[in-house]
Amino acid sequence: MEGICPIDSQFSHEISALLKPPPAHQLQEYFDNLIRTRQYLGLKVKHDGEFGKGVYADSDFGEGELVLKDQMLVGAQHSSNKINCLVCGFCFRFIGSIELQIGRRLYLQGLGVSTSNGCGRETFSHNSHDHCQVDSSEDEDNCYMEDHDELGECASSSSKDKVPLPKGVVESLMNGELALPYPKEFPLPSAIACSGGCGEAYYCSKLCAEADWESSHSLLCTGEKSESICREALSKFIQHANETNDIFLLAAKVICFTILRYKKLKKAHLKEQEKYTSAIVLKNGDLPLLLEAWKPISMGFKKRWWDCIALPDDVHSCDEAAFRAQIKELAFTSLKLLKEAIFCKGCEPLFSLEIYGHIIGMFELNNLDLVVASPVEDYFLYIDDLPYPQKKKAEEITRQFLDALGDDYSVPCQGTAFFPLQSCMNHSCYPNAKAFKREEDRDGQATIIALRPIFKEEEVTISYIDEDLPFDERQALLADYGFRCKCPKCLEEEP
Numbered sequence: 001m002e003g004i005c006p007i008d009s010q011f012s013h014e015i016s017a018l019l020k021p022p023p024a025h026q027l028q029e030y031f032d033n034l035i036r037t038r039q040y041l042g043l044k045v046k047h048d049g050e051f052g053k054g055v056y057a058d059s060d061f062g063e064g065e066l067v068l069k070d071q072m073l074v075g076a077q078h079s080s081n082k083i084n085c086l087v088c089g090f091c092f093r094f095i096g097s098i099e100l101q102i103g104r105r106l107y108l109q110g111l112g113v114s115t116s117n118g119c120g121r122e123t124f125s126h127n128s129h130d131h132c133q134v135d136s137s138e139d140e141d142n143c144y145m146e147d148h149d150e151l152g153e154c155a156s157s158s159s160k161d162k163v164p165l166p167k168g169v170v171e172s173l174m175n176g177e178l179a180l181p182y183p184k185e186f187p188l189p190s191a192i193a194c195s196g197g198c199g200e201a202y203y204c205s206k207l208c209a210e211a212d213w214e215s216s217h218s219l220l221c222t223g224e225k226s227e228s229i230c231r232e233a234l235s236k237f238i239q240h241a242n243e244t245n246d247i248f249l250l251a252a253k254v255i256c257f258t259i260l261r262y263k264k265l266k267k268a269h270l271k272e273q274e275k276y277t278s279a280i281v282l283k284n285g286d287l288p289l290l291l292e293a294w295k296p297i298s299m300g301f302k303k304r305w306w307d308c309i310a311l312p313d314d315v316h317s318c319d320e321a322a323f324r325a326q327i328k329e330l331a332f333t334s335l336k337l338l339k340e341a342i343f344c345k346g347c348e349p350l351f352s353l354e355i356y357g358h359i360i361g362m363f364e365l366n367n368l369d370l371v372v373a374s375p376v377e378d379y380f381l382y383i384d385d386l387p388y389p390q391k392k393k394a395e396e397i398t399r400q401f402l403d404a405l406g407d408d409y410s411v412p413c414q415g416t417a418f419f420p421l422q423s424c425m426n427h428s429c430y431p432n433a434k435a436f437k438r439e440e441d442r443d444g445q446a447t448i449i450a451l452r453p454i455f456k457e458e459e460v461t462i463s464y465i466d467e468d469l470p471f472d473e474r475q476a477l478l479a480d481y482g483f484r485c486k487c488p489k490c491l492e493e494e495p
């Protein structure tokens with residue numbers, strides 16, 4: 001298996017430079033700047049801790065107080081979840097209208113598109129490591145916990161018991177001809193189609209559409225305005241990711257993000273050169289520009305995907321080497337398709353298997369589940385809570401849609417995302433903070449809340465696992481993250 005990607009040997013020097021952990025002063029400067037510009041008040045990143053870098057309180061936080069709302073560097077909705085939820089392709093807010101959300105979901109169900117809620121693990125899933133952003137549910141083991149009891153008598157239908165509706169009714173709901181009662185209680189931003197013409201990405205605003213285009217979508221758009229070098233190859237890459245593991249789509253976003261930043265830097269550099277007759281020639285060719293473009297990614301803790309992925313329960317330890325080789329092969333197939341679609345000469349080292357493996361490994365070790373609660377669930381709960389005559393009247397219209405949706409009525413937006421600051425938070429089995437979506441958190445940002453008072457200079461810790469598990473089970477789960485926990489709780493419980 002060694003040496004399957006020629007770029008790896010050709011660019012070994014550049015790859016080492018890209019994967020070298022940034023020096024402490026650069027790291028400090030980067031995070032100080034991030035915290036300042038994004039106004040992440042009361043926090044700082046320090047690198048002198050026992051476990052590499054960590055996030056520390058720079059002021060006191062009270063119990064239940066918001067510690068951080070972190071904007072993702074890259075994120076993606078799970079492919080299977082796209083059927084259930086129409087969300088902004090950049091900030092992951094629900095868009096359109098309640099009617100469009102329900103109508104579209106039923107329409108796609110009617111076409112026979114799979115409506116798995118994304119909990120099902122795909123082949124070689126990366127999700128085993130994603131930390132959960134739990135919503136108001138009490139059960140932290142289950143990121144997708146849905147509290148059906150709240151809906152009282154409405155929560156009657158299981159997925160199998162869905163009552164299909166005539167196509168005409170579904171279409172009229174989807175195209176706005178049929179209005180549901182009380183839609184004004186749940187206003188959603190209009191869906192703005194991607195200007196590249198792919199018909200796949202939609203946004204909540206022009207701002208989000210432009211930001212996504214500039215960040216990565218200009219290269220990943222399959223529409224006619226795409227800047228991809230081969231749209232056919234791009235479609236094949238996307239299809240392969242959808243069929244195997246949609247984490248490849250997120251890795252592609254990282255590569256596109258870096259290429260687009262590199263191109264911007266290169267343009268600015270050439271402009272500078274034109275201004276001065278004595279042209280500044282960069283040492284090491286374009287590597288300094290590529291390193292600068294890659295900087296936000298260089299800050300993330302990384303290992304190779306096929307080395308750090310947890311062995312699935314159904315793979316015997318004697319098959320471990322074969323399993324890891326298979327993962328590597330799968331990543332290489334994906335990379336070859338991506339290279340055909342978006343290759344950029346100045347960024348050639350990014351198309352090495354070593355870099356691709358480390359990007360996906362970074363997600364494996366750091367990513368947080370992306371969960372945004374559904375306004376469709378809120379809508380049916382609202383109808384269920386109406387006083388008597390209004391409820392009966394509303395249900396004469398809404399009941400058929402709830403029955404047609406079955407259990408899927410409450411499926412939230414689900415995906416995975418890498419957050420620059422949250423990903424610096426170390427683990428503790430006695431954490432003082434947790435990822436927790438409050439009622440008002442309706443987009444894809446990571447929300448970290450204090451579990452108890454956190455004092456200035458204290459490290460902010462979260463739990464990567466269910467911290468209520470017995471000691472041995474916790475250690476086994478944390479071994480998948482490559483460490484043995486030495487938090488105060490573990491030291492006390494260690495036999």
Ligand SMILES: C[S@@+](CC[C@H](N)C(=O)[O-])C[C@H]1O[C@@H](n2cnc3c(N)ncnc32)[C@H](O)[C@@H]1O
Binds near residue numbers: 301483
């Ligand atoms: C999400 S990163 C956290 C930031 C990381 N410390 C860094 O330097 O980028 C997770 C990694 O940090 C280290 N880590 C986090 N919590 C730890 C703990 N309680 N004990 C030992 N190592 C820990 C492990 O190497 C783990 O794989």
